[in-house]
Amino acid sequence: METKNLARYLSISFLVLFLVSFLDSVQGRPISMLSGPDPKDAAYTARWLVAQNSWGVLNTISSELGGAPFGNVVSFSDGPPNEGSGIPYFYLTALDPTARNALVDKRSSLTISEYPLGTCGKIDPENPTCAKITLTGKLLVVDGKSEEAEVARHALFSKHPEMEGWPKGHNFQIFKLEIENIFLIDWFGGAKPLTVYDYLHKKMKGHDFIM
Amino acid sequence: METKNLARYLSISFLVLFLVSFLDSVQGRPISMLSGPDPKDAAYTARWLVAQNSWGVLNTISSELGGAPFGNVVSFSDGPPNEGSGIPYFYLTALDPTARNALVDKRSSLTISEYPLGTCGKIDPENPTCAKITLTGKLLVVDGKSEEAEVARHALFSKHPEMEGWPKGHNFQIFKLEIENIFLIDWFGGAKPLTVYDYLHKKMKGHDFIM
Numbered sequence: 337m338e339t340k341n342l343a344r345y346l347s348i349s350f351l352v353l354f355l356v357s358f359l360d361s362v363q364g365r366p367i368s369m370l371s372g373p374d375p376k377d378a379a380y381t382a383r384w385l386v387a388q389n390s391w392g393v394l395n396t397i398s399s400e401l402g403g404a405p406f407g408n409v410v411s412f413s414d415g416p417p418n419e420g421s422g423i424p425y426f427y428l429t430a431l432d433p434t435a436r437n438a439l440v441d442k443r444s445s446l447t448i449s450e451y452p453l454g455t456c457g458k459i460d461p462e463n464p465t466c467a468k469i470t471l472t473g474k475l476l477v478v479d480g481k482s483e484e485a486e487v488a489r490h491a492l493f494s495k496h497p498e499m500e501g502w503p504k505g506h507n508f509q510i511f512k513l514e515i516e517n518i519f520l521i522d523w524f525g526g527a528k529p530l531t532v533y534d535y536l537h538k539k540m541k542g543h544d545f546i547m
Numbered sequence: 548m549e550t551k552n553l554a555r556y557l558s559i560s561f562l563v564l565f566l567v568s569f570l571d572s573v574q575g576r577p578i579s580m581l582s583g584p585d586p587k588d589a590a591y592t593a594r595w596l597v598a599q600n601s602w603g604v605l606n607t608i609s610s611e612l613g614g615a616p617f618g619n620v621v622s623f624s625d626g627p628p629n630e631g632s633g634i635p636y637f638y639l640t641a642l643d644p645t646a647r648n649a650l651v652d653k654r655s656s657l658t659i660s661e662y663p664l665g666t667c668g669k670i671d672p673e674n675p676t677c678a679k680i681t682l683t684g685k686l687l688v689v690d691g692k693s694e695e696a697e698v699a700r701h702a703l704f705s706k707h708p709e710m711e712g713w714p715k716g717h718n719f720q721i722f723k724l725e726i727e728n729i730f731l732i733d734w735f736g737g738a739k740p741l742t743v744y745d746y747l748h749k750k751m752k753g754h755d756f757i758m
Binding site (some may be wrong): 397 | 604618622642656658680681738
């Protein structure tokens with residue numbers, strides 16, 4: 337009887353472990369991925385951050401608030417899961433100030449944190465080992481009939497399925513960030529030197545993506 | 548013996564439930580809070596967003612990147628848990644461009660999303676029913692010896708305990724955002740009208756805070 341009880345006890349313990357790890361992965365923190373990429377590989381880390389995150393803060397110069405820097409929460413995509421290009425595309429309407437600002441002044445940046453991916457563990461979101469990236473450049477409208485627009489639509493709708501159904505009357509347009517500067521913090525010692533060329537040409541391993 | 552086994556079984560089941568709900572709350576998504584505040588109450592929603600989030604994107608005008616709007620991931624606090632004042636405080640070092648920018652040009656905004664709180668459910672981060680807020684104003688240094696600095700330190704260190712141990716040599720200083728404009732989206736139909744006065748004077752119910 338003792339053995340039987342022990343067996344039952346063990347089987348329930350395994351059930352607990354299973355439930356715990358299941359919940360953990362549902363909430364976007366797979367235990368196996370509780371560390372991001374190697375911080376020494378700046379290009380990889382930067383591309384990983386952009387590919388893994390589905391949203392960020394897109395900053396423009398506010399023409400309505402005296403030229404103040406104006407951040408707005410937006411969804412973006414740099415490609416379908418496992419096929420990120422590093423170029424962030426957006427689906428914006430001029431009913432929102434961000435698109436209106438960009439049509440007046442193209443200067444813009446996109447800021448993304450590793451924190452919501454769940455791979456920072458218990459460290460503070462501002463701790464430099466919890467990676468953060470700011471891509472600065474020009475926020476440009478993509479011609480809706482171009483080949484690039486097709487690519488962008490596929491990138492956006494594959495990661496943000498509900499976008500396809502957003503109201504036609506709101507005239508959503510595809511925008512892209514033409515990157516000119518990269519500010520990446522992924523460890524102690526200040527921003528990592530990383531050129532736009534090295535960022536865009538980094539070869540990524542599809543199986544390392546956890547979308 | 549059957550009763551004994553049943554009792555053990557039940558007690559282990561309760562252990563499972565306890566573990567599951569504990570993990571859930573640790574990860575910031577308490578099952579009981581899977582909806583945010585009433586979107587009709589703009590002031591409440593705004594203060595709730597600021598009190599619940601521990602990090603956001605702080606935008607400044609980049610003196611090093613030709614006046615581009617530059618967003619940076621930062622931790623902030625508007626008060627200890629359940630005692631938020633609505634005024635965001637930051638702990639920044641001039642080793643980082645955000646503080647350097649603010650010392651040249653005070654114009655700034657702080658952008659926060661409901662999305663990482665987990666209360667948006669399955670909707671897209673850009674969907675207007677997933678609340679987002681941008682507080683625009685001036686990013687000011689708080690005199691380290693003032694009474695306000697004491698309040699700010701308590702606000703920051705109670706939500707970000709590791710800050711207290713950050714390197715003294717980095718000369719972290721307390722900054723605050725003096726809010727001049729509020730851009731709040733929490734439902735369809737565009738930004739909610741909300742004055743800074745109504746935001747700062749909104750009475751909050753402590754028990755509605757889930758930090």
